[in-house]
Amino acid sequence: MGRSYNTIAFDAAKCDGCGDCMTACATAKTGSEDQTRSRIQIVGSADDGFELALCRQCGDPKCVTVCPAAALTKSTESGVIEWDAAKCVDCLLCTIGCAYASIALDAGTGHVAKCDTCDGAPACVPACPHDALTYITTARIYNEVGDWEDLFAPGLAGCQGCNTELLMRHTLRRVGPDTVLATPPGCVPGMGSVGFNGTTGTKIPVFHPLLTNTAAMLAGIKRQYKRVGREVNALAIAGDGGASDVGFQSLSGAAERNEQILFMVVDNEGYMNTGMQRSSCTPYGAWTSTTPIGKGSDGMPAQGKTQDAKNLPLIMVNHRCEYVATASTAYMEDLYDKLDKAIEASKVGFAYLHVYSPCTTGWRFPTDQNIEVARKAVETNFVMLWEYTPGAGLQFTRPVDDPLPVTEYLKAMGRFRHLSPDQISHIQGKVVENLAFVKQMVHQARA
Amino acid sequence: MTTATVETPNQTKPAKQKVILCEGNEAAALGVALARPDMVAVYPITPQSSLVEHVAKLIADGRMDADIVDAEGEHSVLSVLQGAALAGARTYTATCGPGLAFMFEPYFRTSGMRLPIVMSIVTRDGITPQSVWGGHQDAMTVREVGWVQVYCETVQEVLDTTIMAFKIAEHHDVMLPVNVCLDGNYLSYGTSRVELPDQAEVDAFMGVKDVNWHVALDPLRPMAVDPLTGGSGGKGPSTFVRYRKGQCRGMQNSLRVIEEVHEEWAQRFGRRFAPLVEEYRLDGADYAIMTLGSMTGAAKDAIDEAREAGKRVGLIKIKTFSPFPVEALLKAMNKIQALGVVDRSVGFRWNCGPMYQEMMGALYRLGRHVPSMSFIGGLAGADITVGHFHRVIEATEKLVTNPAPAEPVWLNERD
Amino acid sequence: MEHTKYLVVGSSHAALEAVTAIRMHDAEGSLTLLTRDPYLPYSPTVLPYVVSGRSAATGIFLRDEKFFVDNRVQLKRGTELKALHAERNSAELADGSEIAYEKLLLATGAAPAIPPIPGIDQVSYHVLRTLDDAKKLHAAIKQSKQAVVLGAGLVGMHAAENLVKAGANVTIVEMAKQLTDGYFDQVAAQMIEKAFTDNGARILTGSRVVKLAPSAIGSALTLENGTTLEADLLLVATGIKPNMDYLDQAGSAVEHDQGILVSDTMQTSVANVWAAGDCAQAKGFFTEAKVMNAILPDATEQGRIAGMAMAGDPGLKHYPGGVPLNTYHFFGRHAISVGSSKLADGAEVLTRFDDASGRYLKAIFKDGRLLGIFGVNEFFDGGVMCQLILRRVDLSAVKERFVANPLAVGRELMSQLWR
Numbered sequence A: 001m002g003r004s005y006n007t008i009a010f011d012a013a014k015c016d017g018c019g020d021c022m023t024a025c026a027t028a029k030t031g032s033e034d035q036t037r038s039r040i041q042i043v044g045s046a047d048d049g050f051e052l053a054l055c056r057q058c059g060d061p062k063c064v065t066v067c068p069a070a071a072l073t074k075s076t077e078s079g080v081i082e083w084d085a086a087k088c089v090d091c092l093l094c095t096i097g098c099a100y101a102s103i104a105l106d107a108g109t110g111h112v113a114k115c116d117t118c119d120g121a122p123a124c125v126p127a128c129p130h131d132a133l134t135y136i137t138t139a140r141i142y143n144e145v146g147d148w149e150d151l152f153a154p155g156l157a158g159c160q161g162c163n164t165e166l167l168m169r170h171t172l173r174r175v176g177p178d179t180v181l182a183t184p185p186g187c188v189p190g191m192g193s194v195g196f197n198g199t200t201g202t203k204i205p206v207f208h209p210l211l212t213n214t215a216a217m218l219a220g221i222k223r224q225y226k227r228v229g230r231e232v233n234a235l236a237i238a239g240d241g242g243a244s245d246v247g248f249q250s251l252s253g254a255a256e257r258n259e260q261i262l263f264m265v266v267d268n269e270g271y272m273n274t275g276m277q278r279s280s281c282t283p284y285g286a287w288t289s290t291t292p293i294g295k296g297s298d299g300m301p302a303q304g305k306t307q308d309a310k311n312l313p314l315i316m317v318n319h320r321c322e323y324v325a326t327a328s329t330a331y332m333e334d335l336y337d338k339l340d341k342a343i344e345a346s347k348v349g350f351a352y353l354h355v356y357s358p359c360t361t362g363w364r365f366p367t368d369q370n371i372e373v374a375r376k377a378v379e380t381n382f383v384m385l386w387e388y389t390p391g392a393g394l395q396f397t398r399p400v401d402d403p404l405p406v407t408e409y410l411k412a413m414g415r416f417r418h419l420s421p422d423q424i425s426h427i428q429g430k431v432v433e434n435l436a437f438v439k440q441m442v443h444q445a446r447a
Numbered sequence B: 001m002t003t004a005t006v007e008t009p010n011q012t013k014p015a016k017q018k019v020i021l022c023e024g025n026e027a028a029a030l031g032v033a034l035a036r037p038d039m040v041a042v043y044p045i046t047p048q049s050s051l052v053e054h055v056a057k058l059i060a061d062g063r064m065d066a067d068i069v070d071a072e073g074e075h076s077v078l079s080v081l082q083g084a085a086l087a088g089a090r091t092y093t094a095t096c097g098p099g100l101a102f103m104f105e106p107y108f109r110t111s112g113m114r115l116p117i118v119m120s121i122v123t124r125d126g127i128t129p130q131s132v133w134g135g136h137q138d139a140m141t142v143r144e145v146g147w148v149q150v151y152c153e154t155v156q157e158v159l160d161t162t163i164m165a166f167k168i169a170e171h172h173d174v175m176l177p178v179n180v181c182l183d184g185n186y187l188s189y190g191t192s193r194v195e196l197p198d199q200a201e202v203d204a205f206m207g208v209k210d211v212n213w214h215v216a217l218d219p220l221r222p223m224a225v226d227p228l229t230g231g232s233g234g235k236g237p238s239t240f241v242r243y244r245k246g247q248c249r250g251m252q253n254s255l256r257v258i259e260e261v262h263e264e265w266a267q268r269f270g271r272r273f274a275p276l277v278e279e280y281r282l283d284g285a286d287y288a289i290m291t292l293g294s295m296t297g298a299a300k301d302a303i304d305e306a307r308e309a310g311k312r313v314g315l316i317k318i319k320t321f322s323p324f325p326v327e328a329l330l331k332a333m334n335k336i337q338a339l340g341v342v343d344r345s346v347g348f349r350w351n352c353g354p355m356y357q358e359m360m361g362a363l364y365r366l367g368r369h370v371p372s373m374s375f376i377g378g379l380a381g382a383d384i385t386v387g388h389f390h391r392v393i394e395a396t397e398k399l400v401t402n403p404a405p406a407e408p409v410w411l412n413e414r415d
Numbered sequence C: 001m002e003h004t005k006y007l008v009v010g011s012s013h014a015a016l017e018a019v020t021a022i023r024m025h026d027a028e029g030s031l032t033l034l035t036r037d038p039y040l041p042y043s044p045t046v047l048p049y050v051v052s053g054r055s056a057a058t059g060i061f062l063r064d065e066k067f068f069v070d071n072r073v074q075l076k077r078g079t080e081l082k083a084l085h086a087e088r089n090s091a092e093l094a095d096g097s098e099i100a101y102e103k104l105l106l107a108t109g110a111a112p113a114i115p116p117i118p119g120i121d122q123v124s125y126h127v128l129r130t131l132d133d134a135k136k137l138h139a140a141i142k143q144s145k146q147a148v149v150l151g152a153g154l155v156g157m158h159a160a161e162n163l164v165k166a167g168a169n170v171t172i173v174e175m176a177k178q179l180t181d182g183y184f185d186q187v188a189a190q191m192i193e194k195a196f197t198d199n200g201a202r203i204l205t206g207s208r209v210v211k212l213a214p215s216a217i218g219s220a221l222t223l224e225n226g227t228t229l230e231a232d233l234l235l236v237a238t239g240i241k242p243n244m245d246y247l248d249q250a251g252s253a254v255e256h257d258q259g260i261l262v263s264d265t266m267q268t269s270v271a272n273v274w275a276a277g278d279c280a281q282a283k284g285f286f287t288e289a290k291v292m293n294a295i296l297p298d299a300t301e302q303g304r305i306a307g308m309a310m311a312g313d314p315g316l317k318h319y320p321g322g323v324p325l326n327t328y329h330f331f332g333r334h335a336i337s338v339g340s341s342k343l344a345d346g347a348e349v350l351t352r353f354d355d356a357s358g359r360y361l362k363a364i365f366k367d368g369r370l371l372g373i374f375g376v377n378e379f380f381d382g383g384v385m386c387q388l389i390l391r392r393v394d395l396s397a398v399k400e401r402f403v404a405n406p407l408a409v410g411r412e413l414m415s416q417l418w419r
Ligand SMILES: Cc1cc2nc3c(=O)[nH]c(=O)nc-3n(C[C@H](O)[C@H](O)[C@H](O)COP(=O)(O)OP(=O)(O)OC[C@H]3O[C@@H](n4cnc5c(N)ncnc54)[C@H](O)[C@@H]3O)c2cc1C
Pocket: A091, C009, C010, C011, C012, C013, C014, C015, C034, C035, C036, C037, C043, C044, C045, C046, C047, C048, C079, C080, C081, C082, C107, C108, C109, C110, C128, C129, C154, C155, C243, C246, C276, C277, C278, C279, C294, C295, C296, C297, C299, C325, C326, C327
């Protein structure tokens, strides 16, 4: 199994060529501000756009293979291609091997130099004033997860481009085999979690609860195992409809009783599995098959859902659960963090994880855009990523201080195509209002 | 309320038993405690409430070792138990009327999953009209859902049957949920002398607990519980069909198991209850009346009086209502020429009592016409008195010679 | 008879790269690596630094034992391929035993070519290709007062510099008219020559040794023009010849010319046999003819292609043809050459030379495409330049800027083209 490593990511669209990263690198690595000595090089121009010449820490690095002195090695630990000054003979062959100008002669020392990610705290990243550089540390997830067993069979029957399979596999790998999984009617069993006609997609005990009683059934399971002294995780992967509408009572009851359950809601904002009908989590203005678009009567056209979405995770906060968090598959690192905490919390009480999960089919966007749509939802503050514990209160985990206009999110999909300017301003207004509301809770937690 | 005679012809070795005075709901709770369930889930509703209060108190006092879940509604009550049962727990709850109606979604499913959950129905009439009083309408409404349903006549029978219900439910040939029905008001609150079996004796009677051998949610033996079946062809529908057929077979098996368990109970504890159908003074009877539940006490008194007055009348009591004990009933019917059936609920579709309708179905197999009529009484807590039963006896007697009326007789209509 | 799925002969760059490529695609198939060398793998290229003492002889190994264990490779050191019986998929070893293979890679590299100078068999001389050679030379250098290096290629020049730095009087004898012929042009060669003569070396280009004889201090050389030289240390570095004697031993059908002839996937003319690196003769990038391109980067490239082909890796890409690539460090300066120095018809040459800084740059274009770029003391990204050549990128629009600053412009182009 291949390893994954932390990496410095560059968003060309955000770079204005200021060169602060180069100064920071040169300062950190050479003690001079001479940008030519920086190991990160911003190239290009304002006209053509800026790009990066920076070691990508290749998996199959040419510089390493051409080095005659064994001075370059790829660390299996960090993934960084390490340069050993004591072994290097200054032959420069590596600069010929690398096609990306990522190892070059440092005239100041006469030796080659390359990025070593500053041992995991790259100086360039915080120096960028425009967040064009980020240090992606998801490697831990992939490496650890890669070693854990995938508890779903290969080939679940999800829609093309759906991220729920990703979520299911990751979540199950993380919780591990000592788990009983409840997947109430919806997309998750639709994908084959419980299976069809005698074959199942899951390697751990799994069942369909009713749409209405997921939390209650899990409570019974968990309690019985506790009674006999066995540690078994009780996990639900449920849809928003079953959780916020018809299953809300049992969810609320279990939360109030602080049952030791991890309840994950995959919020695709509607009854997508049954043909994309409205749920109470469907946002205002959205087309669904039960809030269709039409010319209406008396000059009142039907323009999608006329009410705002219920904010289920905030309602769960008001149950004072052991842990409540929102997450997004566009931010797996954040999600993993929360999954870890939710699992721990579920050992003592009710843990609730609300994952915003775009639906390619029901929301009407191209199948390769799922993660992008999920990301836009966060970047516009249409949804917010936060977590709550009774001790620390509510805290943002990825605050977006400079949100994009909500239209950036809305225009990414077909279900909002019909929106009138009034509807759009209603939605933008709600985004602001929701943000203010959550901020107030954060504020209270700080106070 | 009338107490019935406890017939104990085979009182071989009466076990050491404590005698107490208690109401039916408490007797049920004591029976539950003796059966040692792992988990009890509760939600209060009149006239069941004192039953779960008794259970809660028994647990609180350390007289019963079970996890109690105060769920937020009956729907979750049964759902919690389903989960627990799938994890290997012996489980119990009680409900009635609107609670049972609210529970219906998981209720239907319990028998399909073959979970041996025991649930008392402290029977209550159906609303609307608004009422919080006894009547069999709740239990009758769900008689077609694959639960075994037995009706008790006395407080003692409530206690004993509650224990037996676990053994019946968990029998490997049955594996079905069981409702122990006790009449709201009349049995729930009726206080009488009760013999309390010894815990060790009950333990010996119950044997080893093994409730999820057939279906489990257990990481040690992972399985997918209840995958989708069905469709228009191939393996899907046939899987479903075999499930259903198995459920029906379990129901039929339960008739035998109920008899065996009652027999064993009688052997161990010296109390013998007719397991399926009780024949009361049928020998030499030309006609009979048919009863269900606590009304039977008054009915038996009326029969005794009528006999003394020279009427050739007997009584048939149904204990096991689901599955319907056709063979046992026909054996009794063979002895008589006419039958009056007293129901404590209505069958809206046939304009008669539901038990009457069931009886008519069985009757077809008798191969002989037996004139019969339907009486409906005791709705919404109304008392069916000895006097009422004399009216029933009189009307039934006429059937031997006169044609049967098309309409049912509503006993409490003008009380 | 021992049997292996993959048999790789040689343990240097081409061989190691092939092993990596095979294991990328076939993690399990049995793999045997044999080398006649007694050591763990090392690069001949590092040997000048062993000679100078800069590199410790113990610190140059490219892989450790663990690598072979982890990758399930059976490593057989001190094991020489004597004869190839390709018709029966069998390799005969020096001890007479045979190994049956399913797929064979010949990555046996090259050995010093010893010129047929009369008397050469009478004198003792050094060569430099193996670690043992390097150790011997390292010891000898310290004693030497008066050394002669035959051949002014990179191997000879490296050794000469070491000898100069060790304090010997050094004479370099080269048949060609200039130093480092074939690597660097006249201007560059003159810069190199000046650096050497400034440091006290004597350089005799256009000179041929016609006779060798033992002398009191070591050996006496007679040049074509009658000059005689005496040497207490004689290094022969006049060129290399591929190691492929094993082909002739059993009269194998593997076609060979200057080297073992291979296709674009490094396959020889015989089934199940591939060849890569210094022993192979593959097509050149600038000519369809098969050429010897005995350089390290090409050995790795060819080794990788051969390994992928042997393992049946569907990601296999055909060999684009060898591009000459060289870097050379001398007396604190560096020279880089990428591409062809041959002036094709219609080629355009742009040069720039700055006397003060000693920076020299020459770029050769044809139809706006880069054919070669050469620099002394002028650093540019050789890997980027190589891509510009391989991709035949049209540089017409940026030619002047490019020559003025190949480092910046090269990176800019990279960022647009293959980032
Ligand atoms: C002193 C020196 C300096 C150099 N400097 C440079 C430089 O600066 N830049 C550059 O690009 N190139 C340089 N080279 C050339 C470069 O080292 C070679 O191109 C490269 O090593 C070729 O690799 P290879 O794997 O093809 O063969 P080699 O490295 O020659 O390895 C051949 C292998 O085959 C084994 N072998 C040979 N015959 C047999 C046999 N019959 N049986 C078993 N095993 C056998 C050998 O033991 C060895 O392991 C230099 C070479 C030398 C000697």
